[in-house]
Amino acid sequence: GAVVSQHPSWVICKSGTSVKIECRSLDFQATTMFWYRQFPKQSLMLMATSNEGSKATYEQGVEKDKFLINHASLTLSTLTVTSAHPEDSSFYICSARARGVRDTQYFGPGTRLTVL
Amino acid sequence: QKEVEQNSGPLSVPEGAIASLNCTYSDRGSQSFFWYRQYSGKSPELIMFIYSNGDKEDGRFTAQLNKASQYVSLLIRDSQPSDSATYLCAAHASGGSYIPTFGRGTSLIVHP
Numbered sequence: 001g002a003v004v005s006q007h008p009s010w011v012i013c014k015s016g017t018s019v020k021i022e023c024r025s026l027d028f029q030a031t032t033m034f035w036y037r038q039f040p041k042q043s044l045m046l047m048a049t050s051n052e053g054s055k056a057t058y059e060q061g062v063e064k065d066k067f068l069i070n071h072a073s074l075t076l077s078t079l080t081v082t083s084a085h086p087e088d089s090s091f092y093i094c095s096a097r098a099r100g101v102r103d104t105q106y107f108g109p110g111t112r113l114t115v116l
Numbered sequence: 117q118k119e120v121e122q123n124s125g126p127l128s129v130p131e132g133a134i135a136s137l138n139c140t141y142s143d144r145g146s147q148s149f150f151w152y153r154q155y156s157g158k159s160p161e162l163i164m165f166i167y168s169n170g171d172k173e174d175g176r177f178t179a180q181l182n183k184a185s186q187y188v189s190l191l192i193r194d195s196q197p198s199d200s201a202t203y204l205c206a207a208h209a210s211g212g213s214y215i216p217t218f219g220r221g222t223s224l225i226v227h228p
Contacts, residue, residue, distance in 0.1 A: 034216075043220040044160070044204070093159045103148050103165075103214040110159040 003027055004096050006108035013084055014116055021079045021111045023094030029074035030096035034105060035067075038091045050077050074099070084115040118143040120207050122219035129226055135192040137222050139205030142186070146207040147214070149181060149188045154202045154221065163190070163203075195226040 003026040013019050023033055032051050036044045048064075050056040050071035058064045068080040077096075081088055091112050095105040119142040129135045141149075148167045152160035166172045166179040166188070178191040188207075192199055202221040208214045 044218045046215070046218075049215060091157075091159075103208045103216070104150075104162070105216065107152075107159045107161065 002098070002106045004030075004094065004106050004108040006094055006111050008111060009109060010112040010114075012114045012116065015085050016083055018080055018082045019084055019113060021081075021092055021094075021113075023077045023079070023096065023108050025075045025096045025098075025106075028096075028098045030077070031074065031099045032097040032105075033071055033077040034095045034097075035069060035077075035079050036093045036095070038093060038110075044093065047079075081113065084113070086115045089113055089115045118146075118207070118209060118217045120205055120217050120219035122203075122205055122222045124220055124222060126223040126225050129195050129224070131195060131197060131226055131228050133195050133226075135195045135199065135224055135226065137190040137192070137203050137205075137224065139188045139190075139219055140186055141188070141205075141207040141217070143207060143209060143217070144183075144186060146186075146209060148208045149179070150206040150208070150216070151177075151179060151188075151190045152204040152206065153199075154204055156201075160204055192224075195224075197226050197228055200224055200226050 005024045007022045035047045048056045048058045056069035071077040093110040095107045097105045121140045150165045151163045154160040166181045172179045176193045180189045204221045205219040206216045
């Protein structure tokens with residue numbers, strides 16, 4: 001149980017284009033999903049927290065207009081990187097927390113984004 | 117500023133030895149603590165969590181929590197080369213949100 005998927009697992013795009021990453025909880029309802037970014041040899045950086053049906057809460061320094069997060073259902077959250085630039089190239093990881101669970105989160109496999 | 121501190125390592129231990137990974141946290145109100153293992157190029161996977169002072173054992177892993185010292189540790193017994201990874205410690209904030217704060221991780225190398 002507690003499986004989280006992400007799609008795509010990797011994506012290469014041209015500078016200026018937008019990229020959408022999906023995060024799905026496959027066998028549980030996720031009332032909260034987290035989006036992280038991780039640069040090589042760096043730790044996880046929390047970008048935003050999204051709760052189903054409400055606007056995402058972004059961490060300080062993360063541009064909400066550049067990283068659009070939608071958590072439209074209890075099993076799906078999407079992160080759209082708009083007008084991507086090479087400095088946005090990173091490993092994006094989502095995690096999900098089940099309904100009624102206080103703090104345990106389950107991570108997706110991650111999406112590696114390369115912007116040319 | 118809530119912080120979780122870990123020695124980046126690498127910590128190198130021989131196969132079969134006990135690996136001891138340590139973590140300190142700044143938020144005294146933190147309620148729960150998690151250890152994750154992350155292989156290179158992969159996402160973190162949950163190893164175990166601990167809420168109460170003392171030890172919690174799960175197979176070869178033992179988590180230890182000392183809230184008075186704001187200290188969490190993870191012991192890995194009978195270390196195997198497959199345990200070689202980065203180990204992330206996370207503390208969950210007090211209050212209703214339980215937003216996690218991650219340490220930078222400790223790199224563990226288990227050599228044959």
